[in-house]
Amino acid sequence: MSCFVFAGAAVAMLLGFLYVVKNRRGKSKLPPSPAWWLPLLGHLHLIGRLPHRSLHELHLRYGGGGGLVLLQLGRRRTLVVSTAAAAADLFKNHDLAFSSRPHNAAAHKQTYGSRNVSFSPYGEHWRQAKRIVVVHLLSARRVEAFAPVRAAEAAALVSRARRAAEAWEAIELRELVYGYTNAVVTRAATGAAGTTAKRLRQLLAHTATLVAGFQADDVLPDAAARVFRRLTGLEKKIDDMNEEWDRFLSEIVAEHKQKTSRPDQGLGGDILDVLLQLRQEKGAKGFELTDDGIKAITKDMIAAATETTAVTLEWAMVELARNPRVMAKLQDEIACVAGDTEQVAIAEPELNRMVYLRAVIKEVFRLHPPVPLLLPRESMAAAAVQGGRYEIPAKTALLVNAWAIGRDPAAWAAPEEFRPERFLAVAASSQAVDFRGTDYQLLPFGTGRRICPAINFAQPVLELALASLLRHFDWELPGGMRPEDLDMVEAPGLSAPPRVPLVLVPKCKALA
Numbered sequence: 001m002s003c004f005v006f007a008g009a010a011v012a013m014l015l016g017f018l019y020v021v022k023n024r025r026g027k028s029k030l031p032p033s034p035a036w037w038l039p040l041l042g043h044l045h046l047i048g049r050l051p052h053r054s055l056h057e058l059h060l061r062y063g064g065g066g067g068l069v070l071l072q073l074g075r076r077r078t079l080v081v082s083t084a085a086a087a088a089d090l091f092k093n094h095d096l097a098f099s100s101r102p103h104n105a106a107a108h109k110q111t112y113g114s115r116n117v118s119f120s121p122y123g124e125h126w127r128q129a130k131r132i133v134v135v136h137l138l139s140a141r142r143v144e145a146f147a148p149v150r151a152a153e154a155a156a157l158v159s160r161a162r163r164a165a166e167a168w169e170a171i172e173l174r175e176l177v178y179g180y181t182n183a184v185v186t187r188a189a190t191g192a193a194g195t196t197a198k199r200l201r202q203l204l205a206h207t208a209t210l211v212a213g214f215q216a217d218d219v220l221p222d223a224a225a226r227v228f229r230r231l232t233g234l235e236k237k238i239d240d241m242n243e244e245w246d247r248f249l250s251e252i253v254a255e256h257k258q259k260t261s262r263p264d265q266g267l268g269g270d271i272l273d274v275l276l277q278l279r280q281e282k283g284a285k286g287f288e289l290t291d292d293g294i295k296a297i298t299k300d301m302i303a304a305a306t307e308t309t310a311v312t313l314e315w316a317m318v319e320l321a322r323n324p325r326v327m328a329k330l331q332d333e334i335a336c337v338a339g340d341t342e343q344v345a346i347a348e349p350e351l352n353r354m355v356y357l358r359a360v361i362k363e364v365f366r367l368h369p370p371v372p373l374l375l376p377r378e379s380m381a382a383a384a385v386q387g388g389r390y391e392i393p394a395k396t397a398l399l400v401n402a403w404a405i406g407r408d409p410a411a412w413a414a415p416e417e418f419r420p421e422r423f424l425a426v427a428a429s430s431q432a433v434d435f436r437g438t439d440y441q442l443l444p445f446g447t448g449r450r451i452c453p454a455i456n457f458a459q460p461v462l463e464l465a466l467a468s469l470l471r472h473f474d475w476e477l478p479g480g481m482r483p484e485d486l487d488m489v490e491a492p493g494l495s496a497p498p499r500v501p502l503v504l505v506p507k508c509k510a511l512a
């Protein structure tokens, strides 16, 4: 009997507590929030395996028109942005306040103590490291200097597809495009391909399985999360993986040190060469580029680059297979611009004339941003957003749902339709929508101070691969499959490839 009394009292106290919290929230100027939440988990139980889809549903249900929902996700108070208008207000007026990243003990460890760019909190280290990336590693001249690497790897991509075509075999597109982006990125970052690329690929895959989804760190305080990781064996797995990464990076840094002891590599060098030269020349003013710092930045570039570009290419091929009209129109444009040439490769300047290709890539980014929730941010100061309608306390995490923003009916006509022409209609006007962070309805690379620094690097990698695959081959669905049978749902993880890997049959096209 006393058990029942105790349980009854506990339930009454819990309900009372939730009621008080709910009422207190009702009177505050916080954005709308689902009413009921659980101790410890907060609203985490409302988030499924695909957080961008769950958050979109919560926005539709509770958002109340302002495009903002406030959630308690484990220990983190989290603001979720789901419309273009809410993103515009936030980033035009409060970008600085929201420019840090939430602390995550596991990510801190993996990045040599947050010495990289992506996970570094806002501050002097982040500012200096990002300046090095923008000015020295991914400048327009350096990206241009990687053109021979892109051309060679695009030719290898075509050769691999041709082998499948000649054998009348179906091909898994993920394998094909991941091999290409992995090779381009590895060669640009470390100068090496072949076995290095293969080892790197294993490391990246292993990392992805250990860091995907919500982690113990998101729910529990640091010390408790560490105990949880130890008890479940996760801590050891992460330590082993970090050691493996470190061994790999240390080996290539050592090889490069020998190389850079020789005079200047000029623009012929790779990203590691540039970092080592900067250290020698003290080009990174007031910023100590230690070995760990160099390894952290190199790892950051490789990890940020490979999967994002591969996922975009796979979704592009999914959408083209689902929309044969668009595929045919794009092939016509490519044939028309690249023309009848003895040369197998497409010259990069020709890509500038492929306006439909650019529209297709924008449309892919709109519906399938490869990092659907961008990278989480955290506010450093309180912010009164939407003209003071809501007050967001300091230390609130921020998730920008780029996947939902791409489907915002206030920003896009017929948002669920794959229609690249929407970008052509205004292509000539000053209102042409682009993905460079100033058009808040299309944010695959983020925006503001934390925007991805590699748009100029990623764009030709994507365009060249897609144009090459469509120039040389017709692509058919295997064995009686119809376009409407394609699965359009994402796999869970930080980046979101199709849940079902795309398989197509390439057929060699005769060049015009």
Ligand code: HEM
Binding pocket: 117, 118, 119, 130, 133, 300, 301, 302, 304, 305, 306, 308, 309, 312, 370, 371, 374, 375, 376, 377, 444, 445, 446, 447, 449, 450, 451, 452, 453, 454, 457, 458
């Ligand atoms: C299709 C390709 C890519 C997409 C869609 C993409 C997307 C993103 C996104 C969404 C962010 C977070 C932005 C924010 O917090 O607002 C980001 C950050 C970053 N990306 Fe990319 N990225 C791509 C390719 C690359 C490549 C090729 C590199 C390096 C070579 C790279 C390096 C970085 C770095 C260093 C950051 C951290 C920036 C910071 O925290 O200040 N990304 N990227």
